[in-house]
Amino acid sequence: MLDELKTNDRDAIAGITIQDQEKYCHIEKHQLVKKISEEYADLIEESGYKSVHLVGYCSGGLIAMEVASMLMLSDVDVDNVTLIDTSPSPLSEIDYMVSEMAFIQTHFITIKDVLPTID
Structure with a gap:
């Protein structure tokens, strides 16, 4: 499927990711x-x-x-x-934390980077 999409002049594939991690980490x-x-x-x-x-x-x-x-x-x-x-369904607090931990791990961010006061 990807080979077909790459040769198709009609469609484009784009990915959007977080560009400013500092800004992202400060959003409530x-x-x-x-x-x-x-x-x-x-x-x-x-x-x-x-x-x-x-x-x-x-x-x-x-x-x-x-x-x-x-x-x-x-x-x-x-x-x-x-x-x-x-x-x-809307994420519960536990689901939110699990989701955030998965994001952190895939971007090689440590918990200390996100929560500097944690021991």
């Missing part, structure tokens, strides 16, 4: 999905694409859904939103 947890989604929606709007298919993996699924709702209020058509291994 209750604002995290909203703030990241706003940034991603702005990037997509600025890209000039008129329609998109969003894919969100794990906690990124929550962001993909929020981005989709923001883009639907703009000039960008959201053709599809694909969620992979995403919890359908």
Whole structure:
């Protein structure tokens, strides 16, 4: 499938990730999905694409859904939103912590980097 997509002039694949880890770490947890989604929606709007298919993996699924709702209020058509291994319900505090720990580990960040006061 990837080989076909690479040779297709009609479609493009783009990945969006956190660019400023310092800024990310200072976002209040209750604002995290909203703030990241706003940034991603702005990037997509600025890209000039008129329609998109969003894919969100794990906690990124929550962001993909929020981005989709923001883009639907703009000039960008959201053709599809694909969620992979995403919890359908709001994250509980435990799920939130597990999700954050997974993010931290995959980006080689130590707990001490995030919580400097922890022993």
